[in-house]
Amino acid sequence: MDFKLLAAAGRLGAMRPDAALAAFVGLSAVTAAYAVQTLAAAPQITLTAAPASAPAATAPPPATTSPPAEPEPFLIFGEPLPGHAVNSPFGLRRMPWEAHGRLHEGVDIAAPGGTPVRAAASGVVTRAGVSFGYGRFVEVRHAADLVTLYAHLGKVERHLKPGVAVEGGSVLGRVGSTGTSTGPHLHFEVRRDGRPLDPAAFMGRRFATVDDLPLKTAARYSRRVRVAQVSVIPKQKQIEMAAREAGAKAAKAAKAGDPKPAAEARASEAARPRAILQFAARPPVEAPPPAMAASAESQAVDAVAELVAEAES
Ligand SMILES: [Zn+2]
Secondary structure: OHHHHHHHHHHHOOOOHHHHHHHHHHHOOOOHHHHHHHHHHOOOOOOOOOOOOOHHHHOOOOOOOOOOOOOOOOEEEOOOOOOOOEEEOOEEEEOOOOOOOEEEOOEEEEOOOOOEEEOOOOEEEEEEEEEOOOEEEEEEEOHHHEEEEEEEEEEEOOOOOOOOEEOOOOEEEEEEOOOOEOOOEEEEEEEEOOEEEOHHHOOOEEEOOHHHOOHHHHHOOOOOOEEOOOOOOOHHHHHHHHHHHHHHHHHHHHHHOOOOHHHHHHHHHHHOOOOOOOOOOOOOOOOOOHHHHHHHHHOOOOOOOEOOOOOOO
């Protein structure tokens, strides 16, 4: 249509983009012949680079030198919060107020409240709702029966109901701190047949075939229990911790008559009631590969973390 007029103008002499735009707007109401006359007579036309809008119509077809397209991968697994790092990994973890470690069945990714949370891969929503531990959450089933779960959301997209198909990368909801959470973050899980897998083994990767899925590796975790560093210990947990500590001290004093302060901490630790039960059906712990043990040891667990059983499923 009018691009041809611009192309004609371009042949007569290229013009500045603003002149081209003005001409383009003006041309729609006049004849081509008149337009060409006007452009030719316009004093401000200069011989500079062709207007940015013109080449679109005149450019040659794109070169077809790119290599042949690779076969579509079996699964493209992205990140639910691109640009935000995992700050509490998958594996055995003990919160400061817990007597024993338990499996952190996903990863925590801290991000400001309201940050869009994206589907890690294409799939179909299996659950979307609210639970005590997870808060607002969405669960999606993908190829090979992989299931991803996005928890503590501040908001879930309205249209997400069981059976709704989602594209990888599409927004499922927003980061929040609902459920048992100490601050805005995403708790992200990957499961298969109910078994928790390390999301870090999947995030940001493409899998050519189903056999490339790191199912074995991702199911392993170190026996080492990391103690979570929590920036804010909730008031209720502080009260519980203090009560346990006081109870243990009293018991120790009554028993020994002469409590040794240095041993108190250890004694109270041992005497603590198991306020938070470990999972009844914990998957077998496999010996981690050396690299994994080393990394688990050096991992600094950070800031936000769940308070209690986010493992409910
Ligand atoms: Zn978590």
